[in-house]
Amino acid sequence: MTAPSISHRIVILGGGFGGLYAAKALRNAPADVTLVDRRNFHLFQPLLYQVATGSLSPGEVAAPLRSLLRRQKNTRVLLGEAVNVDAAGKRLILSDGEVPYDTLVVATGSQNQYFGHEAAWEPNAPALKSIEDATRVRQKLLYAFEAAERETDPTRRKAWLTFVIVGAGPTGVELAGALAEIAHDTLRNDFRSIRPEESQILLLEGASHVLPVFPVSLSEAAERSLLKLGVRSRTGVRVTEITDAGVTLTSSKGEETISSRTVIWAAGVAISSFIGALAEATGAPRDKAGRIRVEPDLTIPGHPEIFVTGDAAYLEWHGAPLPGLAPVAMQEGRYAAKAILDRLRGRPVQPFDYFNKGNLAVIGRAAGVADFGRLRFHGWPAWFLWLTVHLMYLAQFRNRLIVFLRWGFQYLTFDRGARLITGKNP
Amino acid sequence: MTAPSISHRIVILGGGFGGLYAAKALRNAPADVTLVDRRNFHLFQPLLYQVATGSLSPGEVAAPLRSLLRRQKNTRVLLGEAVNVDAAGKRLILSDGEVPYDTLVVATGSQNQYFGHEAAWEPNAPALKSIEDATRVRQKLLYAFEAAERETDPTRRKAWLTFVIVGAGPTGVELAGALAEIAHDTLRNDFRSIRPEESQILLLEGASHVLPVFPVSLSEAAERSLLKLGVRSRTGVRVTEITDAGVTLTSSKGEETISSRTVIWAAGVAISSFIGALAEATGAPRDKAGRIRVEPDLTIPGHPEIFVTGDAAYLEWHGAPLPGLAPVAMQEGRYAAKAILDRLRGRPVQPFDYFNKGNLAVIGRAAGVADFGRLRFHGWPAWFLWLTVHLMYLAQFRNRLIVFLRWGFQYLTFDRGARLITGKNP
Numbered sequence: 001m002t003a004p005s006i007s008h009r010i011v012i013l014g015g016g017f018g019g020l021y022a023a024k025a026l027r028n029a030p031a032d033v034t035l036v037d038r039r040n041f042h043l044f045q046p047l048l049y050q051v052a053t054g055s056l057s058p059g060e061v062a063a064p065l066r067s068l069l070r071r072q073k074n075t076r077v078l079l080g081e082a083v084n085v086d087a088a089g090k091r092l093i094l095s096d097g098e099v100p101y102d103t104l105v106v107a108t109g110s111q112n113q114y115f116g117h118e119a120a121w122e123p124n125a126p127a128l129k130s131i132e133d134a135t136r137v138r139q140k141l142l143y144a145f146e147a148a149e150r151e152t153d154p155t156r157r158k159a160w161l162t163f164v165i166v167g168a169g170p171t172g173v174e175l176a177g178a179l180a181e182i183a184h185d186t187l188r189n190d191f192r193s194i195r196p197e198e199s200q201i202l203l204l205e206g207a208s209h210v211l212p213v214f215p216v217s218l219s220e221a222a223e224r225s226l227l228k229l230g231v232r233s234r235t236g237v238r239v240t241e242i243t244d245a246g247v248t249l250t251s252s253k254g255e256e257t258i259s260s261r262t263v264i265w266a267a268g269v270a271i272s273s274f275i276g277a278l279a280e281a282t283g284a285p286r287d288k289a290g291r292i293r294v295e296p297d298l299t300i301p302g303h304p305e306i307f308v309t310g311d312a313a314y315l316e317w318h319g320a321p322l323p324g325l326a327p328v329a330m331q332e333g334r335y336a337a338k339a340i341l342d343r344l345r346g347r348p349v350q351p352f353d354y355f356n357k358g359n360l361a362v363i364g365r366a367a368g369v370a371d372f373g374r375l376r377f378h379g380w381p382a383w384f385l386w387l388t389v390h391l392m393y394l395a396q397f398r399n400r401l402i403v404f405l406r407w408g409f410q411y412l413t414f415d416r417g418a419r420l421i422t423g424k425n426p
Numbered sequence: 427m428t429a430p431s432i433s434h435r436i437v438i439l440g441g442g443f444g445g446l447y448a449a450k451a452l453r454n455a456p457a458d459v460t461l462v463d464r465r466n467f468h469l470f471q472p473l474l475y476q477v478a479t480g481s482l483s484p485g486e487v488a489a490p491l492r493s494l495l496r497r498q499k500n501t502r503v504l505l506g507e508a509v510n511v512d513a514a515g516k517r518l519i520l521s522d523g524e525v526p527y528d529t530l531v532v533a534t535g536s537q538n539q540y541f542g543h544e545a546a547w548e549p550n551a552p553a554l555k556s557i558e559d560a561t562r563v564r565q566k567l568l569y570a571f572e573a574a575e576r577e578t579d580p581t582r583r584k585a586w587l588t589f590v591i592v593g594a595g596p597t598g599v600e601l602a603g604a605l606a607e608i609a610h611d612t613l614r615n616d617f618r619s620i621r622p623e624e625s626q627i628l629l630l631e632g633a634s635h636v637l638p639v640f641p642v643s644l645s646e647a648a649e650r651s652l653l654k655l656g657v658r659s660r661t662g663v664r665v666t667e668i669t670d671a672g673v674t675l676t677s678s679k680g681e682e683t684i685s686s687r688t689v690i691w692a693a694g695v696a697i698s699s700f701i702g703a704l705a706e707a708t709g710a711p712r713d714k715a716g717r718i719r720v721e722p723d724l725t726i727p728g729h730p731e732i733f734v735t736g737d738a739a740y741l742e743w744h745g746a747p748l749p750g751l752a753p754v755a756m757q758e759g760r761y762a763a764k765a766i767l768d769r770l771r772g773r774p775v776q777p778f779d780y781f782n783k784g785n786l787a788v789i790g791r792a793a794g795v796a797d798f799g800r801l802r803f804h805g806w807p808a809w810f811l812w813l814t815v816h817l818m819y820l821a822q823f824r825n826r827l828i829v830f831l832r833w834g835f836q837y838l839t840f841d842r843g844a845r846l847i848t849g850k851n852p
Contacts, residue, residue, distance in 0.1 A: 040572060040847045057483035059844035066616035067841060076618040079572040079847075097576065131848050146466060146505040150523065190492035192502040398835050398843050402828055409824050415493060417824050418485030421466045421505075422557050 007032050008344060011092055011101035013082050013274075015042050015065045017326045018107030018310035018333035020395075023075055024068075025337030030344060033075040034099060036092065040064055040079055042395055043131065046326055047403075049171055051134035052264075053178035054142065054186075054419035055410055058131045060403050063395040082108075084277040087303060103305050105336050106278060110311040110324060113270035121242040127265040128171055135422055137264055141179065142421045144262045145187060148194045155259075161199045162260040164247050166239055167267030168205035169213070170361040173222060175266060176203045177364030180229035185365075185414040202258065203233040204249060206267075210235065211361055211369065213323065218369040221378040225367040239267075269324065275312050282306060287314040287321070296351035298336055307336040317354045326393075327357050360386045365411070433458050434770060437518055437527035439508050439700075441468050441491045443752045444533030444736035444759035446821070449501055450494075451763030456770060459501040460525060462518065466490055466505055468821055472752055473829075474554050475597055478563035478690075479604035480612075480845035481836055486829050488557060489821040508534075510703040513729060529731050531762050532704060532718075536737040536750060539696035547668040553691040554597055561848055563690055567605065568847045570688045571613060574620045581685075587625045588686040590673050592665055593693030594631035595639070596787040599648060601692060602629045603790030606655035611791075611840040628684065629659040630675060632693075636661065637787055637795065639749065644795040647804040651793040665693075695750065701738050708732060713740040713747070722777035724762055733762040743780045752819075753783050786812045791837070 008031040012019045015037035023035050041062040050056040065077045084093040085104070092099045112127040126136045141163070148160035163179055165172050180201050187196040203210065203226065209219035210226065210233050223233055234251070241248035246259040271290040279286050284300045285293040291314035292300060298313060300306045310329030315322050322328045331354060339349045358372035360382065368382030387407065394400045410416055434457040438445045441463035449461050467488040476482040491503045510519040511530070518525045538553040552562045567589070574586035589605055591598050606627050613622040629636065629652065635645035636652065636659050649659055660677070667674035672685040697716040705712050710726045711719045717740035718726060724739060726732045736755030741748050748754045757780060765775045784798035786808065794808030813833065820826045836842055 040568060040845070057485035057844075058848065059483035059846060062846050063843075064845040066613070067845070070615050077616075078576060079569075080576065131846065142466060143505075150504060150506065187492070189496045190503075396843065398832075398841075402831060405828060405831070406824075415824075417489075417822065418483075419466070419490040419493070420485060420488050420557065422484065 009034070009100060009102045010105065010340060011036060011099050011103070012105040012107060013037075013092065014107035014109060014310075015039065015077075016045070016107060016109045016310065017329035018109070018336075019105065020065070020068065021330045021333035022105050022107065022309065022337045023072070023333075025334045026075070026340070027072045029074060029337070029341055031074060031340075033072070034078055034101075035065060035069065035075065036078045036080050036082060036094070036099060037065060038079070038081045040066065040077075042068060044394055045129075046170075046390060047394075048128055048131075048134050049175045049178060051131070051418070052128055052137035052141070052175065053182060054138055054416040055178070056403060056406060057418045058135065060399050060406070061394075062131060063399060068395055082274050084274075085281045085306075087281045087306070090305065101305075103307070103340050105307045105309060105333070105340075106275075106312060107309045107329065107333060108272040108274050108312050109329075110269040111272050112265065113268045114265065115268055117242070121265070124244050125166065125242045125263040125265040128175070129269070138419075139421050139423050140262055140264075141182070142419055145191065145194070145196055145199075146421070147261070149191050150193075157194065158200075159246065159259040160261050161194065161196075162202070162246075162258065162262070163199060164202045164204060164258060164260045164263045166204050166242075166247070166263065166265050168203050168207075168210035168233060168235070169266060170211065172203060172205070172266035173210055173226070173361055173363055175264060176201055176226060176231045176233075177229055177362065177367070180226075180231050181364050181414075182416065184230060186416050186419075188414075197230075199230075201231045202260075203231055204237050204239060204247070205233065205235045206238055208235050214359060214361070214369055214371050215376060218371055218376055218378055222361070222363055222369050225363040225378070228367075229364045269311070271312055278306075278308075284308075289314075297339055297349055298332060298352050307339070309333050309336055315352065322354060325359075328354065331355065360389060362386045435460070435526060435528045436531065436766060437462060437525050437529070438531040438533065439463075439518065440533035440535060440736075441465070441503075442471070442533060442535045442736065443755035444535070444762075445531065446491070446494065447756045447759035448531050448533065448735065448763045449498070449759075451760045452501070452766070453498045455500060455763070455767055457500060457766075459498070460504060460527075461491060461495065461501065462504045462506050462508060462520070462525060463491060464505070464507045466492065466503075468494060469557065470820055471555075472596075472816060473820075474557075474560050475601045475604060477557070477560035477844070478554055478567070478601065479608060480564055480568065480842040481604070482829060482832060483844045484557045484561065486825050486832070487820075489825060494821055508700050510700075511707045511732075513707045513732070516731065527731075529733070529766050531733045531735060531759070531766075532701075532738060533735045533755065533759060534698040534700050534738050535755075536695040537698050538691065539694045540691065541694055543668070547691070550670050551592065551668045551689040551691040554601070555695070564845075565847050565849050566688055566690070567608070568845055571617065571620070571622055571625075572847070573687070575617050576619075583620065584626075585672065585685040586687050587620065587622075588628070588672075588684065588688070589625060590628045590630060590684060590686045590689045592630050592668075592673070592689065592691050594629050594633075594636035594659060594661070595692065596637065598629060598631070598692035599636055599652065599787055599789055601690060602627055602652060602657045602659075603655055603788065603793070606652075606657050607790050607840075608842065610656060612842050612845075623656075625656075627657045628686075629657055630663050630665060630673070631659065631661045632664055634661050640785060640787070640795055640797050641802060644797055644802055644804055648787070648789055648795050651789040651804070654793075655790045695737070697738055704732075704734075710734075715740075723765055723775055724758060724778050733765070735759050735762055741778065748780060751785075754780065757781065786815060788812045 183199040309332035311324040362368040370382035609625040735758035737750040796808035
């Protein structure tokens with residue numbers, strides 16, 4: 001695909017946080033860098049729920065990869081879908097071609113999973129991984145209010161105004177908080193037959209608290225904030241069935257069914273299918289979630305030329321596996337780039353060391369939780385910090401400014417500008 | 427659907443320019459106003475081509491109808507698809523219900539048409555009427571450059587880099603100008619194997635000049651501006667076939683086929699299918715394009731309680747039919763509202779009088795044409811006027827500000843922020 005070249009060929013698979021930060025850290029590398037992705041853009045996933053809730057437009061949380069890497073003359077971007085690796089021949093196999101490499105950085109991220117119920121649950125409970133997911137969730141949420149406005153039967157109307165979010169990790173909590181704000185503030189004066197503020201918003205979680213990765217004190221603060229917004233969280237429950245009429249769950253109280261026309265899935269992610277092929281081609285060991293158990297330098301055992309970063313990599317750090325979060329992926333991507341550079345320059349490679357910058361989540365307007373190890377706080381300081389950090393990390397200055405403006409408008413007017421129902425109505 | 431009411435019930439069908447301006451002009455009417463639309467937003471169609479070319483996001487050219495009409499306590503919005511009218515019973519029939527009216531304002535606009543070749547041509551040549559159309563065109567345009575970058579065969583690569591736009595009305599011309607800018611400026615440094623600036627952009631038109639509704643002197647100025655941007659316009663040609671491999675056309679030189687993987691349709695619009703049902707239910711006369719020949723007060727002959735505005739109405743003014751443009755629809759919508767108010771107040775109703783505010787089109791960066799009857803000009807003053815007018819008419823202040831910022835960025839950096847390829851790749 002490329003002309004014959006004598007320089008070192010680095011192929012990066014995936015333009016998420018891991019792949020993009022690896023590519024950027026290689027900007028001055030004496031090498032040919034190729035970034036391969038199925039999509040032509042980098043997606044800022046932590047703000048995807050804001051697209052799903054009509055605060056932001058897709059173009060504001062995504063930036064074209066070519067634009068981001070335009071100035072790096074040693075780097076090219078290829079739109080393509082990787083299906084396998086020829087580890088002996090050092091070739092990345094695409095669905096419609098191949099790319100040779102000397103070093104490969106795998107940063108394929110994760111995808112939605114429904115614990116074996118994909119076929120039955122996915123059509124009724126969209127999840128939040130891609131731009132298309134987000135516009136589908138947005139359509140479903142907003143259409144529910146429209147359908148309720150036209151429904152005259154009180155039982156059916158109630159089912160339209162009952163929203164169930166499965167999974168109370170950061171995405172689930174942020175989604176529930178935003179949805180509560182839509183129902184209580186944004187749409188308050190928009191309808192004539194229904195009162196959106198009478199919506200029921202339920203947040204279901206299998207663990208004993210919402211935000212299970214946070215310390216219990218912050219989880220409890222989050223639960224109180226949610227309750228104040230009108231979100232009821234039900235912890236220690238297991239979902240056993242999702243249909244277009246509602247959710248069935250079991251808990252210590254037995255089985256019950258909740259009538260709801262709008263169920264959103266924020267519960268589970270799985271490793272992309274490419275990782276299975278990669279493990280088979282390289283004999284890489286995997287954990288039970290399918291992640292590749294990498295060496296301390298993030299390479300596959302026996303394959304020092306293949307790095308795995310982000311959600312697809314399993315690495316223990318201080319006794320616990322590193323979580324599938326954006327900061328981990330960024331640091332791993334940057335580390336892989338540095339390790340490659342060190343090798344090219346004949347320097348020794350240090351093992352990967354994670355720097356925990358802390359954990360943040362927001363719950364609607366002016367509430368949030370922040371966990372920096374010893375320093376823990378909640379309320380508006382956590383919310384404000386979250387806003388600042390997320391603005392800072394947006395990939396383009398233009399998007400930073402526009403998102404800042406949109407948030408400002410929304411804060412002042414309670415309105416959300418991107419409330420479009422697109423696609424086919426149910 | 428509504429509770430029994432003694433006040434006059436006005437139903438407006440369609441939330442485009444005609445319907446929205448009618449609803450807004452009825453804000454103080456002593457009546458129950460209901461706006462029915464299939465979509466939950468008002469679309470600013472004149473800027474849709476900027477979504478298709480990655481300048482703006484869908485949320486920036488659309489505004490939620492509920493948001494726009496929130497403060498009008500006499501007005502409700504219903505999401506629904508009208509299929510027919512019971513003219514005797516004064517009921518608008520929806521696909522899943524009905525809405526009774528005392529006065530009906532029909533503002534259903536127009537839809538794409540391919541002159542009888544819908545089934546064969548539409549899949550290969552998307553048009554530009556809806557948000558979904560625009561993201562589909564955007565995907566097709568941007569994907570062509572990606573595919574060309576990966577194509578090694580020169581003939582096939584050339585077909586990926588050949589873009590054909592059918593129809594040189596304002597939309598076709600604006601699209602061609604924007605596409606030329608993408609190829610020559612926006613993407614210039616983005617690729618490594620291809621040179622986007624070697625793209626061929628062809629604009630096909632059946633009439634003898636581009637922008638046939640403008641005076642010939644301005645059409646010729648537009649052709650020169652297009653040529654300077656690298657757009658070749660071919661006038662007096664007729665398209666006889668569109669496949670996924672290209673376009674066949676006939677002209678005075680005979681038949682020829684142009685190999686192109688990207689054909690965009692900007693040639694024809696037709697009246698929405700609801701108008702056929704309406705004409706049958708009311709016995710309304712129609713012109714050969716299917717538009718309803720309305721009385722001087724925009725009502726259907728014999729049905730003074732039904733107004734037809736915008737693209738669906740046929741009315742002659744100074745000897746020529748009024749064109750299907752946004753300013754006509756706005757004025758007709760506002761007029762219908764005023765006529766209804768006059769009737770309710772027992773005042774005489776004056777016939778509709780059109781005020782021609784002139785005609786504008788832009789051709790890429792800093793070029794445009796303006797026709798105000800005696801005053802005609804082109805170049806950057808026309809471009810600047812176009813920008814100002816379009817910003818002014820955007821429905822929400824927030825969108826006005828954000829679009830202004832995006833245009834500013836784009837003017838300075840040549841970059842386009844909303845260059846996302848979404849949906850399934852071809």
